[in-house]
Amino acid sequence: MAQGVSKLARKRRGAGAGASTEARGRTAAVAEERWSGRHLLQLRGMTAGALRDLLVRARGYEEALEGAVAADGAVAPVTAELRGRVVANLFFEDSTRTRVSFSVAARRLGAETIDLTSVGSSASKGETVGDTAANVAAMGVDALVIRHRSSGAGHLVVRTLERYEGGAGSGGRVCSVVNAGDGRHEHPTQGLLDIYTLAERFGRLKSFDLDGLTVAIVGDAGSSRVARSDIAGMTALGARVICVGPPGLVPSGLTSLGCEVSHELDSVLPRLDAVNVLRIQFERHEVGAGAQKAENRAPATSSNVIASVREYAELYGINTRRLGRMKKHAVVMHPGPINRGVELTAEVADSQRSMVLRQVTHGVAVRMAVLSACMSGKVAKGSYGQRAKEGVGA
Ligand code: CP
Numbered sequence: 001m002a003q004g005v006s007k008l009a010r011k012r013r014g015a016g017a018g019a020s021t022e023a024r025g026r027t028a029a030v031a032e033e034r035w036s037g038r039h040l041l042q043l044r045g046m047t048a049g050a051l052r053d054l055l056v057r058a059r060g061y062e063e064a065l066e067g068a069v070a071a072d073g074a075v076a077p078v079t080a081e082l083r084g085r086v087v088a089n090l091f092f093e094d095s096t097r098t099r100v101s102f103s104v105a106a107r108r109l110g111a112e113t114i115d116l117t118s119v120g121s122s123a124s125k126g127e128t129v130g131d132t133a134a135n136v137a138a139m140g141v142d143a144l145v146i147r148h149r150s151s152g153a154g155h156l157v158v159r160t161l162e163r164y165e166g167g168a169g170s171g172g173r174v175c176s177v178v179n180a181g182d183g184r185h186e187h188p189t190q191g192l193l194d195i196y197t198l199a200e201r202f203g204r205l206k207s208f209d210l211d212g213l214t215v216a217i218v219g220d221a222g223s224s225r226v227a228r229s230d231i232a233g234m235t236a237l238g239a240r241v242i243c244v245g246p247p248g249l250v251p252s253g254l255t256s257l258g259c260e261v262s263h264e265l266d267s268v269l270p271r272l273d274a275v276n277v278l279r280i281q282f283e284r285h286e287v288g289a290g291a292q293k294a295e296n297r298a299p300a301t302s303s304n305v306i307a308s309v310r311e312y313a314e315l316y317g318i319n320t321r322r323l324g325r326m327k328k329h330a331v332v333m334h335p336g337p338i339n340r341g342v343e344l345t346a347e348v349a350d351s352q353r354s355m356v357l358r359q360v361t362h363g364v365a366v367r368m369a370v371l372s373a374c375m376s377g378k379v380a381k382g383s384y385g386q387r388a389k390e391g392v393g394a
Pocket residue numbers: 094095096097098099181187190335336337
């Protein structure tokens with residue numbers, strides 16, 4: 001990791017030497033507990049130490065990116081630690097932020113990138129995601145970044161790759177798998193960048209300790225992989241998380257994930273340090289119609305779980321009036337894409353209290369950290385299945 005940090009960034013980090021003994025102690029403890037995963041499929045089950053390890057790595061890269069800009073006006077690449085390695089983006093669902101961010105992250109690390117989408121790939125001929133992934137890995141690709149509409153697609157790919165590893169033609173290579181969003185399951189790098197954004201906003205970049213912070217996830221939490229990653233990661237680091245929305249979008253069963261559930265946004269607002277606002281994921285509400293719309297490349301706009309989008313916006317949309325009811329320091333986050341005028345107003349999205357673009361910026365450093373950690377060769381002993389049973393979340 002140290003090789004990824006510029007001289008200027010190291011100097012800046014040194015400027016933080018006045019931090020309290022307690023904070024320095026926590027940072028030292030963070031440095032001792034190392035991430036040893038080869039894949040990142042979910043945040044659920046990861047220890048606070050493993051999460052902090054990734055976030056500390058991300059902080060180093062972010063400082064290096066800022067340092068590189070300040071030093072010579074150019075930022076590419078920040079480090080050559082993945083020179084000669086290939087990262088393949090396999091995106092079977094649309095994406096703007098995640099796909100571009102992984103590409104930028106891989107290039108900043110000196111890796112080459114290739115992009116495959118369902119349009120133009122042999123997925124259209126009925127090839128399974130497991131077979132597609134195994135074939136791409138067989139070309140000597142070092143990491144697969146996968147987005148897929150099916151929950152658990154990343155786990156399926158890992159198990160498929162394990163069948164071929166060590167066999168004829170594998171050349172002893174191992175390939176990492178990073179989940180870039182699978183159905184309603186998880187979006188782990190989004191969870192990490194959301195945590196990073198909170199930590200920056202509340203001065204917790206040394207410890208990544210979210211103790212004492214209350215975060216509401218407002219909107220379609222039941223359909224949301226972002227919500228599941230946020231709940232897992234934020235609660236592991238000490239935050240209180242409340243999912244807020246109508247019962248059709250925020251079922252009470254979500255409490256089993258370790259969050260509170262509320263259907264009354266206005267009564268929750270005064271408790272909040274941050275609100276993470278979710279898009280209504282119409283495409284996941286009506287399975288048949290959603291799939292049809294996805295094929296036709298037109299966004300789905302109807303839902304069988306909420307009666308009226310206008311009424312939803314009135315009851316749960318974040319507007320300036322609601323922003324005024326939150327704590328003075330409270331901020332607004334959104335993973336994107338935003339439907340302005342539905343889950344939040346344009347005025348809020350573009351306000352000083354909106355962290356939306358800051359989240360996107362942090363995504364690059366977070367994904368650099370994840371790619372670097374997964375591809376660094378520090379592969380935990382045992383198969384993926386064994387490690388999953390031992391509680392390693394990814
Ligand atoms: N936040 C997020 O996953 O955005 P994209 O769908 O554009 O990648």
